[in-house]
Amino acid sequence: MDLGRPKSPRERASNATRRRYLRLAGGSGIAGLAGCTALSRSGPDEITVGYKPMFPFLQALLLDERGEFDRLSVDVETENFGESGLTIMQSFGRGDLDVAFVGITPAIVMQDRGLPGKVVAANNVEGxxxxxxxxxxxxxxxxxxxxxxxxxxxxxxxxxxxxxxxxxxxxxxxxxxxxxxxxxxxxxxxxxxxxxxxxxxxxxxxxxxxxxxxxxxxxxxxxxxxxxxxxxxxxxxxFMSGQPGGVTVMHDRLRNDHPDLAAEFLELHEEATAFATENPDEAAEHVSNAIGSGTLPPEAAREALNSEAANFVTDPREIVDDTPLFCDGMADLERTEARIDAEDVFDFGPYDRL
Structure with a gap:
């Protein structure tokens, strides 16, 4: 299926410029409420977020389509991997991404390979x-x-x-x-x-x-x-309450060095989760636009959002109990060199700061 058109370098530069202008012009939003002005001076100038426009990564899709990343206290560059030859895992492994929206199984593989990141949020369950x-x-x-x-x-x-x-x-x-x-x-x-x-x-x-x-x-x-x-x-x-699907992996340099910014990001994530649930008609329009109205018309997106398999969450603890099954599965398939302990996959700190 068509996974959406990746943003061009010109579009990404334009988005970053707009975000910078909004903050310099005195935009408040989350950054102002969280007291992140000082953080932006001492923290990074920009973070990069990678995702594919698919239901397991709906929060990233909505935040990008609605321009909600503008509310963060730093610039955000989004990388749409829908038609990219480079995988999100490869990009994360090279250090190009600060936040990656992936499935729970790639997140387990990332842990096995020693990549510097942890799951800080769930995206969907029973999907x-x-x-x-x-x-x-x-x-x-x-x-x-x-x-x-x-x-x-x-x-x-x-x-x-x-x-x-x-x-x-x-x-x-x-x-x-x-x-x-x-x-x-x-x-x-x-x-x-x-x-x-x-x-x-x-x-x-x-x-x-x-x-x-x-x-x-x-x-x-x-x-x-x-x-x-x-x-x-x-x-x-x-048969599985809390079956994990898409998750949000955050780089150690963001989680550990800038905890306030990490929590700020997850606050947006949680608001996107609520938006998908409380505003399904508007959410469907954004989903259709991101995936492509020719592939997924708005009415089809609305129907899909009403499916039993469209369940969006943020709290990472909602998927902890069933993650060991996938750790075992990846070891049995020899996709990991050893069985990864599910506890090593997660970092609840950023979410708990909310």
């Missing part, structure tokens, strides 16, 4: 839905569990084919957990094909190359509105 093409969904409706898989294989002469994003993704780990623990279907007895991203997964499902998948919004809404032959199998919230 995945399991869907299947009608050929499998009908078997599932008749016989939930392993019987449905056996019935499909007997009828088609092959196992059920699942398509997912890459093995390092949240969806890939969650799918294996659902199959093995919740369904009782050994993952080895189905075919799971890891693809390069959400777009290829969607195409595989539409074309019939895959029978089922684990997807997030707004992809499910887009498929449903296009009358794709899919049906819901299950939702992550039915």
């Amino acid at each position: 995945f839905v399991f869907v299947g093409r009608d050929s499998f969904a009908e078997r599932w409706a008749d016989h939930e569990g392993p019987v449905a898989f056996d019935a499909f294989e007997e009828e088609r002469g092959r196992p059920v084919e699942f398509a997912t994003p890459p093995e390092s993704s949240v969806a890939y780990v969650l799918l294996h957990h659902w199959l093995e623990t919740m369904v009782g279907q050994p993952p080895a007895d189905v075919d799971v094909t890891a693809m390069s991203g959400a777009g290829p997964v969607r195409q595989a499902l539409v074309s019939g190359e895959a029978d089922a998948t684990c997807i997030m919004e707004p992809i499910r809404t887009i498929l449903t509105r296009a009358d794709a032959p899919i049906s819901r199998l299950a939702w992550a919230g039915e």
Whole structure:
């Protein structure tokens, strides 16, 4: 799917100039309330925020689209990685980002690699839905569990084919957990094909190359509105309260050296979370604009925001209990050299300062 158009250097420079002008002109907002004038003199002149315009990173999307980063006491340069050849992890590892909006599994890998950052906020919870093409969904409706898989294989002469994003993704780990623990279907007895991203997964499902998948919004809404032959199998919230998805990782140089600025950033994050919940119509307009109205019209964005899988939070403690499952998953997949302790992934200090 189209993940939005990255801002050009000219646009980023223009945004930074506007933010600087607003502060010099005496704009108050959060900076004035938090007493950050002194902080801006002693702290950094600018921070850089990286994200993709996707639902797990909705807070960054809304803050950027609405110009809310202008309210911080420092300039903010945003990097939209929607069509970038460089990954957010690579950029963070090079020291180019102060804040990165990523999935919980990349955040675990970052910890394993010793990158200087911690998760300081959650972005969303229970954000995945399991869907299947009608050929499998009908078997599932008749016989939930392993019987449905056996019935499909007997009828088609092959196992059920699942398509997912890459093995390092949240969806890939969650799918294996659902199959093995919740369904009782050994993952080895189905075919799971890891693809390069959400777009290829969607195409595989539409074309019939895959029978089922684990997807997030707004992809499910887009498929449903296009009358794709899919049906819901299950939702992550039915078996995992607080299933982590997108998170906010903050560089140590910001967390440790400028705690007031770190807390100021999370205050904006929390306000964006509230805005998405309390103003869904306006939020839908911004989401549509960021992702592309041709891919996601405002009415489709509004429908997606009303989905059971659209749950936005800020408090990092809401995802702590289920993060160990993903730490185990990344170790089992050999995406980390050792099992990462979930406690080492988080820093609650910036959020607690609120």
